[in-house]
Amino acid sequence: MASYIRSFLSQLEAEAIGVLREAVAQCGRTALLFSGGKDSIVLLHLARRAFWPSRIPFPVLHIDTGHNFPETLLFRDRLADELGANLIVRYVQDSIDQGRAVEETGPNASRNLLQTVTLMDGITELKLDVAFGGARRDEEKARAKERFFSHRDRFGQWEPKQQRPEIWNLYNGRKHQGEHFRVFPLSNWTEMDIWHYIRERHIEMPSLYFAHQRSVFRRDGMLLAASPYLPLLPDERAETSLIRFRTIGDMTCTGAMYSSATTIDDIIAELAASRVTERGSRADDKRTETAMEDRKRQGYF
Amino acid sequence: MTEPHVELLRLATAGSVDDGKSTLIGRLLLDSKAILEDQMAAIERASQMRGDPYLDLALLTDGLRAEREQGITIDVAYRFFATPKRKFIMADTPGHVQYTRNMITGASTAELVIVLIDARKGVLTQSKRHGFLASLLQIPHVLVAVNKMDLVGYREEVFQAIVEDYRLFATKLTVHDITFIPISALLGDNVVHKSPNMPWYDGSSLIHYLEQVTVGTGRNLVDFRFPVQMALRPHQDFRGFAGQLASGTISPGEEVVALPSGQRSRIRSIATYDGDMPEAIAGDAVVLTLEDEVDISRGDMIVRRKNLPQVDSEFECMLCWMGEESLDLQTSYILQHTTRQVRAFVDELNYRIDVDTLHRASASTLRLNEIGRVKITTTQPLYYDPYQINRATGSFVLIDPATNNTVAAGMIRRRARELEEIVRQPAPRQQSANVVWEETPITRAMRETYNEHGAAILWLTGLSGSGKSTLAHLLEHRLFAQGVQTFRLDGDHLRHGLCGDLGFSAQDRQENIRRAAEVAKLAFGNGSVVLCTFISPFRADRDFARSLAPAGAFLEIFVQCDVEICKRRDPKGLYAKALRNEITEFTGISAPYEEPLQPELTLDSSVLTPAQCVDLILDELHVRGIVPHRRQSS
Numbered sequence: 001m002a003s004y005i006r007s008f009l010s011q012l013e014a015e016a017i018g019v020l021r022e023a024v025a026q027c028g029r030t031a032l033l034f035s036g037g038k039d040s041i042v043l044l045h046l047a048r049r050a051f052w053p054s055r056i057p058f059p060v061l062h063i064d065t066g067h068n069f070p071e072t073l074l075f076r077d078r079l080a081d082e083l084g085a086n087l088i089v090r091y092v093q094d095s096i097d098q099g100r101a102v103e104e105t106g107p108n109a110s111r112n113l114l115q116t117v118t119l120m121d122g123i124t125e126l127k128l129d130v131a132f133g134g135a136r137r138d139e140e141k142a143r144a145k146e147r148f149f150s151h152r153d154r155f156g157q158w159e160p161k162q163q164r165p166e167i168w169n170l171y172n173g174r175k176h177q178g179e180h181f182r183v184f185p186l187s188n189w190t191e192m193d194i195w196h197y198i199r200e201r202h203i204e205m206p207s208l209y210f211a212h213q214r215s216v217f218r219r220d221g222m223l224l225a226a227s228p229y230l231p232l233l234p235d236e237r238a239e240t241s242l243i244r245f246r247t248i249g250d251m252t253c254t255g256a257m258y259s260s261a262t263t264i265d266d267i268i269a270e271l272a273a274s275r276v277t278e279r280g281s282r283a284d285d286k287r288t289e290t291a292m293e294d295r296k297r298q299g300y301f
Numbered sequence: 302m303t304e305p306h307v308e309l310l311r312l313a314t315a316g317s318v319d320d321g322k323s324t325l326i327g328r329l330l331l332d333s334k335a336i337l338e339d340q341m342a343a344i345e346r347a348s349q350m351r352g353d354p355y356l357d358l359a360l361l362t363d364g365l366r367a368e369r370e371q372g373i374t375i376d377v378a379y380r381f382f383a384t385p386k387r388k389f390i391m392a393d394t395p396g397h398v399q400y401t402r403n404m405i406t407g408a409s410t411a412e413l414v415i416v417l418i419d420a421r422k423g424v425l426t427q428s429k430r431h432g433f434l435a436s437l438l439q440i441p442h443v444l445v446a447v448n449k450m451d452l453v454g455y456r457e458e459v460f461q462a463i464v465e466d467y468r469l470f471a472t473k474l475t476v477h478d479i480t481f482i483p484i485s486a487l488l489g490d491n492v493v494h495k496s497p498n499m500p501w502y503d504g505s506s507l508i509h510y511l512e513q514v515t516v517g518t519g520r521n522l523v524d525f526r527f528p529v530q531m532a533l534r535p536h537q538d539f540r541g542f543a544g545q546l547a548s549g550t551i552s553p554g555e556e557v558v559a560l561p562s563g564q565r566s567r568i569r570s571i572a573t574y575d576g577d578m579p580e581a582i583a584g585d586a587v588v589l590t591l592e593d594e595v596d597i598s599r600g601d602m603i604v605r606r607k608n609l610p611q612v613d614s615e616f617e618c619m620l621c622w623m624g625e626e627s628l629d630l631q632t633s634y635i636l637q638h639t640t641r642q643v644r645a646f647v648d649e650l651n652y653r654i655d656v657d658t659l660h661r662a663s664a665s666t667l668r669l670n671e672i673g674r675v676k677i678t679t680t681q682p683l684y685y686d687p688y689q690i691n692r693a694t695g696s697f698v699l700i701d702p703a704t705n706n707t708v709a710a711g712m713i714r715r716r717a718r719e720l721e722e723i724v725r726q727p728a729p730r731q732q733s734a735n736v737v738w739e740e741t742p743i744t745r746a747m748r749e750t751y752n753e754h755g756a757a758i759l760w761l762t763g764l765s766g767s768g769k770s771t772l773a774h775l776l777e778h779r780l781f782a783q784g785v786q787t788f789r790l791d792g793d794h795l796r797h798g799l800c801g802d803l804g805f806s807a808q809d810r811q812e813n814i815r816r817a818a819e820v821a822k823l824a825f826g827n828g829s830v831v832l833c834t835f836i837s838p839f840r841a842d843r844d845f846a847r848s849l850a851p852a853g854a855f856l857e858i859f860v861q862c863d864v865e866i867c868k869r870r871d872p873k874g875l876y877a878k879a880l881r882n883e884i885t886e887f888t889g890i891s892a893p894y895e896e897p898l899q900p901e902l903t904l905d906s907s908v909l910t911p912a913q914c915v916d917l918i919l920d921e922l923h924v925r926g927i928v929p930h931r932r933q934s935s
Contacts, residue, residue, distance in 0.1 A: 011584060
């Protein structure tokens, strides 16, 4: 009977594919929110598998803060091309120019929060019923309680106390006009699972995840990439070090780590020995104890 | 994928902070390195801010602002940890608020439930409640962790008393595997390592048990069921059906049938992005292609031709209510089952079950967190298996169409049955063992003498429109005119009253005839000539009626008529409806008629006039001495 037990990766893959198909079959207009990070890359590959040999039946939506790593954008365009996916980009800069979003000021200014405005505008413009996201429950304690089909009201807000029970594998995709779902097929994956899967399926990853020489500086205990978007304070000094990124987001809030991991095996070994979590290197989560929940309630990813 | 071949176990924990659940979870996560330094630092910060005298591990699991502020756990949280042998997905279901809703949500996909018992308190109501819900959901393994053993001096007799108590209670449940482990989550006894403090305990440590308990036993690997999620047709040469195997296994070449169309074919391939698979098993997400062009869409089900699910639109179910608004027996809900959504009514609430005492109580509704046994009717039939043998095809949720909220979780027990159907089986006429037949002092023979004619049962059988009622009508007039005591039993009349609860399925027809035959027997005993007009399409049913009367007193009269002529006559417009599919199981169109093999009389109503037929019947009655003198005929 041993052959009738699938490995955990196979089970997670099947679960994610099932959720992708279910959302597309039950709901009308769908899109995949692409951030350029490993989770959304894995999600895109899973979408390819879920509908193969058909094409991915939805566009890929990227909310570009204008503060992305150049590597991310190059990788994004190449991947969309390779998978034959329809890429749609919406710019936070446009929201700022239209006066719909106001840029933060100060040394730690980030456009991370402003993404929500552009995202919600994009969802309205594209009349989306479902936006797929690569969020995982192990990332953060508010996410640990979120459903696969996460219901959002007309304002894109998440109401954690009013979540629909999700029982067995029966996903309720019914909603009223104007509401939408964020659907998270990777809910039950951990950071380690993502890397095992990347290795198993030979999925190409942006070079930012691997050790490379980069000019970085230290601020509030974090190692940040030197960039025009983050002017150095008087007592800060940038220096070139061998680093890699454990998560990839906006350049203004993504912390780097010293690392010599140049292969996926190296990364897995490094993770296994790590004593801090993935989001420990994200400035956006350190703002308050419930930073993620507060942002999600506002319509964040 | 074969590497890394690490198994996955989904489990749920049930209990409240008082039982030390958070401490146990915290310990499992800490010891398996799933809690990292920055998380610990965050908990320490939060604990200090609140002035807690200890490190509150519940802060790990209570992620929401309201939970932290109010110090309660609101919703199910998912935790992930791993050992070198297995990966674990743990649903942490809070015990205080909305325990039923939370536990069902968290445990519905679990293979194992950890029920925590405080060794000092013994088996409490809530420990039983958790066991009952695990049993209701058919969770294969229940692990009872008797915690805080350090506070009872690690005494074996305390542990044994709890084990005995719980085992006694569990005899009322259908839990197949219960394991008991004495632990101290706080101090780590028997959590990862065997504890030197309890040398009398010779079982596994908790983590060792989680690593070696059999996984996959909750799945059904026998009955292949493939609810279709969507059809994929990228180009002319490929048509595939995407879905996840709900149960069973399948290989190319196997003969299958698509429901509801009933079209047959064979599996051509099990397609995936990585190429075709030689076999797919329960849980696999695949695309099936078939040898033939078969029309299949979302909501259909592909099954093995020789292993069919049940198909019904009325079910007996256990229903767990999860909506803020109570169950409304007058409202239609949306029932989601596998990949289908249909309208459904909850017709009857048989009883509500008190999850604390397991007592059944009558109820007029189900409120949030209540569980009851109900009868549900759907607008279209479902293809299902009882939950007990197939969790995937025996489960459903109800959705309130007004709010779109998921308001209930249901488990199908079986097709809904009428009381008569149950008491009839297996030997219907012997079921009422304590009822003694009281012979009336006036016998049939006395009545026959008084009436000056014999009693008999004339059983007219034939297609709808063959002329049974017309003949009986005329015959009754003729007999009445002769002073014969008659009794008329007509199919339509009975169905308005005595048999008003029956439909036209084979089983209902059988019951209809059984009741008619029993009534005919009573009237026969009362000295009447009983005129029965029933289509009664099945030989076995007519033979049953015959068996109730003495030999010679039962006349099976076959009113023969070609179906085409019946269609043209169609006195009640029924053939027209049946041909438009407005009536199902209509004899002669969509249901069979078994002709009598040796009827006492065969009358071809397409050739003979009704009067001629009646004359032939009267002649037969005369020949048999039932109506001795053929008095004046009109």
